[in-house]
Amino acid sequence: MSAPKRLGVAFIGSGFMTRFHIQSWLAVRDADILGVWSPNPKHAAATATYARSLGVGPARAYKSITELVADPAIDALWICGPNHKRVENLEEIVAALESGRGTLKGIACEKPLARNVAEARRCLALIKRAGVPHGYLEDQLFVPALAKGRSLAWARGAAISGRPYLARAAEEHSGPHMPWFWQGAEQGGGVLNDMMCHSVEVVRHLLTDPAKPRRSLRPVKVTAQIHSLKWTRPEYVRRLKESMGAAVDYAKRPSEDFARATIEFVDDAGRPLIGEVTTSWGFVGAGLRLSCELLGPEYSFAYNSLNTGGQLFLSRRVTGAAGEDLVEKQNAEQGLMPVVGNEAAEYGYEAENRHFVRSFLDGTAPALTFDDGLAVVELLMSAYMSAEQGRTLSFPPKGLEKFIPAVARGTWKP
Numbered sequence: 001m002s003a004p005k006r007l008g009v010a011f012i013g014s015g016f017m018t019r020f021h022i023q024s025w026l027a028v029r030d031a032d033i034l035g036v037w038s039p040n041p042k043h044a045a046a047t048a049t050y051a052r053s054l055g056v057g058p059a060r061a062y063k064s065i066t067e068l069v070a071d072p073a074i075d076a077l078w079i080c081g082p083n084h085k086r087v088e089n090l091e092e093i094v095a096a097l098e099s100g101r102g103t104l105k106g107i108a109c110e111k112p113l114a115r116n117v118a119e120a121r122r123c124l125a126l127i128k129r130a131g132v133p134h135g136y137l138e139d140q141l142f143v144p145a146l147a148k149g150r151s152l153a154w155a156r157g158a159a160i161s162g163r164p165y166l167a168r169a170a171e172e173h174s175g176p177h178m179p180w181f182w183q184g185a186e187q188g189g190g191v192l193n194d195m196m197c198h199s200v201e202v203v204r205h206l207l208t209d210p211a212k213p214r215r216s217l218r219p220v221k222v223t224a225q226i227h228s229l230k231w232t233r234p235e236y237v238r239r240l241k242e243s244m245g246a247a248v249d250y251a252k253r254p255s256e257d258f259a260r261a262t263i264e265f266v267d268d269a270g271r272p273l274i275g276e277v278t279t280s281w282g283f284v285g286a287g288l289r290l291s292c293e294l295l296g297p298e299y300s301f302a303y304n305s306l307n308t309g310g311q312l313f314l315s316r317r318v319t320g321a322a323g324e325d326l327v328e329k330q331n332a333e334q335g336l337m338p339v340v341g342n343e344a345a346e347y348g349y350e351a352e353n354r355h356f357v358r359s360f361l362d363g364t365a366p367a368l369t370f371d372d373g374l375a376v377v378e379l380l381m382s383a384y385m386s387a388e389q390g391r392t393l394s395f396p397p398k399g400l401e402k403f404i405p406a407v408a409r410g411t412w413k414p
């Protein structure tokens, strides 16, 4: 028997997300982490050392994206740089491929695919031109309880009593970890762009018949609101500047910290379906909370990432240092805290990376591609348009291709 094929993987970016993917690799077969590139060589080297320390591949830091593409051992790239470098990163990858420096079996890109529709279309055009299989990394579809709950709701509930009609999804925490997320121009918006991309894809996924393609669901109307509920209060403007630097000035250039949207869909039989999504950077609870629901005629499914099996209690005498050892975006070190046993599994990264590795090795299209990334960006930008105009918009709204949210232009006044 010949040895199974293995995929050599490298990461672009060496920050929070790359480290989470590396952690998940303990549960990924048939692939090794071989490289990391990031503009700061020390950070790239430290992240490569982290991968080696976990035994998930003989990773080393590379000098450029072009050097990654040129290495015949590297078969696939995971793009995990900041949103404002997405197009630039892809342009360098595609230029290296087109100059014949190397070949790739796959390119996977973190959410959101881009900051607006024009950039997302550019990403899709570049990847199609390169002719390389592509994947859109949306981990929440791979959350084990969500994947199983969806499958059972459809197989048992929908098969006997009819398709589900309402899906809800939310992602909430107390605010992102790096300054660029807070800066509308760099990130592309505020919490809507940063986190509603997850919730939009979750409701699309839950409402899609597993036997049919995503296009069996058609968005027809979008209604949304955005607000700044917390981070423009003077005390929090000051705190944000202290923790994120003077460039993050929410008295002058705020981004929204709350967003909600209702997306009306129709299915291929013309039945109306609703997706409700809400996100916030103003949730002070134990830490990151992902939740969703799916409602059908005689069944319902619900998931909440903080309803864990384990709980840890620490009395008021335990005054330890602030950390994220209990849960991502942790807000406390005392009292009754949920214990998420394996965050890389619980948030979907393990199953996500197994799926993308398998697809690229087999040469098949992953369940999520750049086309899905573009579809999500189109809905997000429609939500910003609806919020700015204060009304329900038919989808796709006029002018979507060139639309840039006021938050990203630095002109939004909450």
Ligand SMILES: NC(=O)c1ccc[n+]([C@@H]2O[C@H](COP(=O)([O-])OP(=O)(O)OC[C@H]3O[C@@H](n4cnc5c(N)ncnc54)[C@H](O)[C@@H]3O)[C@@H](O)[C@H]2O)c1
Residues within 6 Å of the ligand: 012, 013, 014, 015, 016, 017, 018, 037, 038, 039, 040, 043, 080, 081, 082, 083, 085, 089, 110, 111, 112, 137, 138, 139, 178
């Ligand atoms: N799936 C999820 O739940 C999830 C969670 C967090 C972040 N993300 C996404 O992952 C991406 C990275 O976010 P993060 O949290 O790791 O941010 P981060 O700020 O922690 O890390 C970003 C990394 O990109 C590097 N970088 C800087 N300039 C670059 C360039 N020109 N090209 C490539 N890399 C560059 C930085 O040095 C850093 O290593 C973002 O697109 C973000 O939206 C996804």
